[in-house]
Amino acid sequence: MKQTRVKTKSRRRTTIFIAGGVMSGVGKGVTTASLGALLKARGLRVTAVKIDPYLNVDPGTLNPTEHGEVFVTQDGLETDQDLGNYERFLEEDLSRENSMTSGMVFQAILNRERSMGYHGKTVEWVPDVPLEIISRIKRAAATADADVTIVEIGGTVGEYQNLLYLEACRMMRLEHPKDVLIGLVSFLPVPSSIGEMKTKPTQYAVRSLNEAGLQPDLIICRSAYPIDEPRKRKLSVSCNVAPQDVIAAPDVDTIYAVPTKLEKEGLADRVIEKLGFKHTKIDGHKWHDLVRNIHASTKPVKIGVVGKYFSTGDFTLSDAYLSVLEAIKHASWACHRKPEIVWLNSEDFERHPETVAKELRKLNGLIIPGGFGARGINGKLLAIRYAREHKLPYLGLCYGMQLALVEMARDELGWKDANTTEIDPDTKHPVVHLMDEQLKKMEDKNYGGTMRLGDYPCVLKKGTKARELYQAEIVRERHRHRYEANPDYRKEFEKLGVVFSGISPDDKLAEIMELKHHPFFMASQFHPEFTSRPFRPNPLFLGLIKAAAKKK
Numbered sequence: 001m002k003q004t005r006v007k008t009k010s011r012r013r014t015t016i017f018i019a020g021g022v023m024s025g026v027g028k029g030v031t032t033a034s035l036g037a038l039l040k041a042r043g044l045r046v047t048a049v050k051i052d053p054y055l056n057v058d059p060g061t062l063n064p065t066e067h068g069e070v071f072v073t074q075d076g077l078e079t080d081q082d083l084g085n086y087e088r089f090l091e092e093d094l095s096r097e098n099s100m101t102s103g104m105v106f107q108a109i110l111n112r113e114r115s116m117g118y119h120g121k122t123v124e125w126v127p128d129v130p131l132e133i134i135s136r137i138k139r140a141a142a143t144a145d146a147d148v149t150i151v152e153i154g155g156t157v158g159e160y161q162n163l164l165y166l167e168a169c170r171m172m173r174l175e176h177p178k179d180v181l182i183g184l185v186s187f188l189p190v191p192s193s194i195g196e197m198k199t200k201p202t203q204y205a206v207r208s209l210n211e212a213g214l215q216p217d218l219i220i221c222r223s224a225y226p227i228d229e230p231r232k233r234k235l236s237v238s239c240n241v242a243p244q245d246v247i248a249a250p251d252v253d254t255i256y257a258v259p260t261k262l263e264k265e266g267l268a269d270r271v272i273e274k275l276g277f278k279h280t281k282i283d284g285h286k287w288h289d290l291v292r293n294i295h296a297s298t299k300p301v302k303i304g305v306v307g308k309y310f311s312t313g314d315f316t317l318s319d320a321y322l323s324v325l326e327a328i329k330h331a332s333w334a335c336h337r338k339p340e341i342v343w344l345n346s347e348d349f350e351r352h353p354e355t356v357a358k359e360l361r362k363l364n365g366l367i368i369p370g371g372f373g374a375r376g377i378n379g380k381l382l383a384i385r386y387a388r389e390h391k392l393p394y395l396g397l398c399y400g401m402q403l404a405l406v407e408m409a410r411d412e413l414g415w416k417d418a419n420t421t422e423i424d425p426d427t428k429h430p431v432v433h434l435m436d437e438q439l440k441k442m443e444d445k446n447y448g449g450t451m452r453l454g455d456y457p458c459v460l461k462k463g464t465k466a467r468e469l470y471q472a473e474i475v476r477e478r479h480r481h482r483y484e485a486n487p488d489y490r491k492e493f494e495k496l497g498v499v500f501s502g503i504s505p506d507d508k509l510a511e512i513m514e515l516k517h518h519p520f521f522m523a524s525q526f527h528p529e530f531t532s533r534p535f536r537p538n539p540l541f542l543g544l545i546k547a548a549a550k551k552k
Helices: 028-041 082-090 102-114 128-144 160-175 200-211 229-239 255-264 267-275 285-296 318-334 346-351 355-360 377-389 399-411 436-443 465-470 487-494 539-550
Strands: 014-021 046-052 070-072 078-080 099-101 148-153 180-187 218-223 246-250 300-307 338-345 365-368 394-397 430-434 452-460 474-481 483-485 498-503 510-515 521-524
Touching (some): 014 028, 014 160, 014 200, 028 046, 028 082, 028 180, 028 255, 028 267, 046 082, 046 128, 070 082, 070 474, 078 082, 082 318, 099 102, 099 128, 102 128, 128 148, 128 160, 148 160, 160 180, 180 267, 200 218, 200 229, 218 229, 218 267, 229 246, 246 255, 255 267, 300 318, 300 346, 300 377, 318 338, 318 539, 338 346, 346 355, 346 377, 355 377, 365 377, 365 399, 365 539, 394 399, 399 430, 399 483, 399 487, 399 521, 452 465, 452 510, 465 498, 465 510, 465 539, 483 510, 487 498, 487 510
Parallel strands (some): 014 148, 014 180, 046 099, 180 218, 300 338, 300 365, 365 394, 394 521
Antiparallel strands (some): 070 078, 452 474, 452 498, 498 510
C-alpha cells in the first residue's frame, strides 16, 4: 500500500534518543527499529543511528564471540548488528552516517585539531565532544532527509562511557526543546523468590538520567510479563511521567511481534502527539499478517549452522551469526515452514569426526557462514564433504564458499595440501588466495576497515540456479573478505561439475559457485544474509529452504 507523507506546518528535523536502564541487551535496538517502523507506517520519513561507546573505531577487529556479529552497510562500513535490525524493520539500506562509536568521534576531533580545524582554540571534553556527536546526528538526518531520527545510545545510563552522549542529548534538547524526545528502555525483574515485578531498578535508572540533566518522556518497560496498572502508577509518580507514557514491552516469541505490541500500547501515538505531528491512520496490517504467518508456519525445516563463534562458556551466543539466523527465518516463513536452527560446533567435529554423519543426517539443510582463521576448519571441511556426498542442501557464505573449494580440491582433485593461503601461505595448491589489492595492506598490518567491504555487482550466468533464484542478470550484494577463489584453478573445478554462476563484471572474482549434479549445493563469496528482509527474503536463502523442505 502506498504511503503518504505526514504533512507538518513547517519542515523540521526531530530526534528521539533511546537510552537503556538496569542492564545491557534489554532490547533497545529492537525497540528503536520497531518504533521506526510504526512511525514510517504513518507516513513519516525515519532513520536510525546507533551509538556505541567503545573506543574501537568500528567492530571490524573485535572478536565475534565477545561482541557478536559485524554487520556491513551498503557503502562498506563495518558496524554493529543493531544496524541490521534497523534495516530489516525500516526496509531501507542505511549508510556509514547511521553508525557512531567513541573511537570515530575522538578520531575525528583529534584529526581536526591536528589540521588546525579549531584555529588554535583549546579542545575540551565539553562542549567539543558533544558538538561532534550532534553534528553526526544532524548529518545522518540530512542524509536520509528524515522527519524523525531515532538515536540508540548503547550500554546503560549511569555508565561513565555514556555521559558525553547524554550531554549531547541535553544540549540538543536545550536548543530545540519541542523537537527532542527521550525514551528509556528499562528492565523490570520478577525475582522468582518474590514473585512480584520490581520497579526500583528502573527508578534508579531514571534518577541516573536526571543526574545527567535529562528527564525521560517515555519509559518502555521490558520484562517477562506485561506491566500492570499498580506498577505503572508507581513509575508514573516516582519518575515524573504520565501513566500513559509508561509502555509495557513484555517478552514475545518473535521480535517481529514487537511493532504490533508497541502499537497496541500506543507508543507511536504518544510520540506523534509529543512531537506535534498530525495523526494519520496507520497501515500496520503487514506486521500483523507477518506474525500470523509465523505462528501458522508449523511444519519444521531443520537447518544446521556449523560455526565456532557461538560457544561462550556454558552458553550459546547466536548473536555472532544474527543476520544468518534472521535470513533463515525470513526464507522459512516465506515457505510456510517453521525454522529449527541446530548449532553445530566445528571444533566438536574435529575432536569427534565420527559424529559428523550422526548429526548431519538429522538435518534438512546445512549452512557454513563466514569466518576467519584456522580454528575449526577441519570440522567444517568434514561437514562440507558430507553435504556434497549425501545430497544434503548446502549454502556456504564467504568462508563457506572458500572451504567448499578447498574440500573439493583435496577430495576430488586429490591435492591433499590444497588450502587457502590464509591458513597455509606455502601451499602448492592455493585454490583460495589473497586478493591483489590486499597484499600491501597485510604487509603494513593495516587491518581495520580495509577488507573488500560493501556491495558490488555480480553478473549471473544464464541457465544457472543463481539466475533462476535471483531472476536478474546483475545483482548487488555485500562483501566482507580479503581472500578469493583463485581464478587459475577455475577450469579444474569446472571439470568436476562446479559452475561459477556469479562472476564480477571484470570476470576476475568468482562470486557464486554451484554444483551441477546436486539438489542444492551453492556458495557465495558475498554475504546474502545482510540483504534479507522479513518481507523480502534473500533468494539464496529462499532456494536453500525450498530444497531443504524436500529433503527427508
